[in-house]
Amino acid sequence: MPAALFGILLSALNTVLGFLVRSVVVKFVTFFALMFIVKEFMMVATAWGVFPNASRAQALTSTLAYIPASVWYFLDLFSASTGIATVVSAYATRFIIRRIPLIG
Known part of the structure; x- marks a missing residue:
């Protein structure tokens, strides 16, 4: 046993x-x-x-300075900064995942 x-x-x-x-x-x-x-x-x-460096960021900042206050109000109201950052991050993640041979 x-x-x-x-x-x-x-x-x-x-x-x-x-x-x-x-x-x-x-x-x-x-x-x-x-x-x-x-x-x-x-x-x-x-x-x-x-990735962007300081000169590219300066060009973007100067371009965004031309947006009027009425448009900024609605961008802030709808939290466009958070939404744009989330969408860009999701696209970057999708791009990286699709490049992995076993997963994508």
Whole structure:
């Protein structure tokens, strides 16, 4: 009887270890690699000047100065700044996710 119990415990341990190795460890390694790739991509993109710098921000600020106060009222009323930031962030996230071969 104890030999049968040992076999059951060994089988349960084997199943749990198989689950851990197949799913948890593989997913951890995969997502760590994706995080590392995205982090390095962002560092390269920053070095290449893909993101806006001060001169581009100054040009945008001077362009927004021409918007009249009546339009600013409605933009503030509808929280356009939050909405635009959310939409741009969603498009950037969609762009990045679609470039991942296994997901997009």
